[in-house]
Amino acid sequence: MSASSSDAALRVAICVARFYPELADRLVEGAQRVLSAAGVASEVFDVPGAFELPLAALWCAESGRFDGVVCLGVVIRGETDHYDFVCQEAARGIGAAQRATGVPCGFGVITCETREQALARSGAGKRHVGEDAARAVLAMVELRRQLRAQEQARAVR
Numbered sequence: 560m561s562a563s564s565s566d567a568a569l570r571v572a573i574c575v576a577r578f579y580p581e582l583a584d585r586l587v588e589g590a591q592r593v594l595s596a597a598g599v600a601s602e603v604f605d606v607p608g609a610f611e612l613p614l615a616a617l618w619c620a621e622s623g624r625f626d627g628v629v630c631l632g633v634v635i636r637g638e639t640d641h642y643d644f645v646c647q648e649a650a651r652g653i654g655a656a657q658r659a660t661g662v663p664c665g666f667g668v669i670t671c672e673t674r675e676q677a678l679a680r681s682g683a684g685k686r687h688v689g690e691d692a693a694r695a696v697l698a699m700v701e702l703r704r705q706l707r708a709q710e711q712a713r714a715v716r
């Protein structure tokens with residue numbers, strides 16, 4: 560997704576859960592690659608785990624400093640149902656943060672059964688969830704820009 564000419568001033572926050580540091584680094588690298596290629600500045604904020612992502616996203620979104628937020632993390636199922644609660648809250652909370660603020664928050668959290676599955680979804684074969692989440696945020700930022708431009712055009716008629 561290429562950014563428009565006005566995107567030089569765009570800023571995107573990257574909130575990353577560091578529960579699995581090496582996997583988190585891969586996701587951040589992918590998101591930064593996409594944002595940099597679009598000419599969009601980014602700033603990284605670490606949180607302990609995916610459960611903390613919604614609050615970090617809300618803080619970034621309501622700060623007024625960012626046009627979008629990319630939320631990244633990896634949740635790998637263990638022996639109990641803790642996985643379900645972490646995943647559900649991360650997804651629900653990130654969605655709530657973007658709807659509460661109107662600031663696009665990309666869901667770049669890998670939820671899987673094994674480390675191998677996480678590797679495959681962070682650039683080692685299947686897809687890159689970090690890149691995908693960054694592209695989604697850029698697409699929503701662009702949509703918001705188009706809608707605002709249409710609103711302004713109608714207002715001056």
Ligand SMILES: Nc1c(NC[C@H](O)[C@H](O)[C@H](O)CO)[nH]c(=O)[nH]c1=O
Nearest residue numbers: 576578607608609610632633634635
């Ligand atoms: N098991 C995983 C977690 N668990 C930690 C929680 O996200 C949270 O930090 C803790 O409950 C304290 O509030 N987090 C992940 O990101 N990935 C996991 O696999």
Ligand SMILES: CC(=O)[C@@H](O)COP(=O)(O)O
Nearest residue numbers: 635636637638639641642
């Ligand atoms: C996703 C998790 O919280 C998981 O790592 C916890 O492992 P367990 O269910 O074995 O306690």
